[in-house]
Amino acid sequence: MPRAATTSDAFNAVAEPRRRDILNYLALQERPVGDIVDALGLEQPSVSKHLRVLRDVGLVHVRRHGRQMLYRTNAEAIRPVHEWTAKFERFWRHQLTRIKERAEAKMAEASMQEGKIKPD
Amino acid sequence: MPRAATTSDAFNAVAEPRRRDILNYLALQERPVGDIVDALGLEQPSVSKHLRVLRDVGLVHVRRHGRQMLYRTNAEAIRPVHEWTAKFERFWRHQLTRIKERAEAKMAEASMQEGKIKPD
DNA sequence: TTGACATATTCCTATATGGGAATGTAATGT
DNA sequence: ACATTACATTCCCATATAGGAATATGTCAA
Numbered sequence A, B: 001m002p003r004a005a006t007t008s009d010a011f012n013a014v015a016e017p018r019r020r021d022i023l024n025y026l027a028l029q030e031r032p033v034g035d036i037v038d039a040l041g042l043e044q045p046s047v048s049k050h051l052r053v054l055r056d057v058g059l060v061h062v063r064r065h066g067r068q069m070l071y072r073t074n075a076e077a078i079r080p081v082h083e084w085t086a087k088f089e090r091f092w093r094h095q096l097t098r099i100k101e102r103a104e105a106k107m108a109e110a111s112m113q114e115g116k117i118k119p120d
Numbered sequence C: 001t002t003g004a005c006a007t008a009t010t011c012c013t014a015t016a017t018g019g020g021a022a023t024g025t026a027a028t029g030t
Numbered sequence D: 001a002c003a004t005t006a007c008a009t010t011c012c013c014a015t016a017t018a019g020g021a022a023t024a025t026g027t028c029a030a
Helices: A017-025 A033-040 A044-056 A075-086 A089-112 B017-025 B033-040 B044-056 B075-086 B089-112
Strands: A060-065 A068-073 B060-065 B068-073
Touching: A017 A033, A017 A044, A033 A044, A033 A068, A044 A060, A075 B075, A075 B089, A089 B075, B017 B033, B017 B044, B033 B044, B033 B068, B044 B060
Parallel strands: none
Antiparallel strands: A060 A068, B060 B068
């Protein structure tokens, strides 16, 4: 069995860095394809293809305006990814506290030794 | 050019559902491979291969204990994914408020019409 | 209608994949 | 030493890419 299709869900769709770039760019306001091409410096067909994938998983919405197609990010579709990762948040916070604790312990230890040379 | 390797970063590695299952399972405590096999009902070689990918991107850490290999999730490696998605959080919050507003407007409108039949 | 502009699709190809099956390797018990 | 347990790796294969090039579709303007 090959890898799951990029269009199978948001996880697979956002695995591609350029698609994340596009979503970042379209987050603030809707934009025509040409703007994406200019802003990200990609080939137009490449952008159209990425947009197709993003559309298929609902990560962007489209609207026609004359000859242009105005795309915008649908943040709601990113939510499942956010929520899955959020379940791990407390673990890296614990890790951070431990690191901070060790750093503080080291500081205390250093301030005990009066003649110590400070590392630059 | 084909798709980026699953081992190229956390985004690609967690695109595979089974790998997310494994990370969920290993989040609370370290476990030997056999436990993962039993818990998720996958073939042992399959689990070993997924673990290999997860190791390559630093999403799990390993430790040997006799003949077993004890794996545990390294939450820190999930952080980049969390942080990328977090940038969109305010957008779906706004969207939610808008949905709520519309729902409330609809409720108000409904309560104006006294004889209205309620949908079940 | 014809041409220009904006975007989408198709065809091509090298490549990485996940599963299945089989085999390899390392540590333990006797 | 040998069998057993616990994992890891290898080989095979059908399949879905992403990019490049070329072409198709759709919309407006004159």
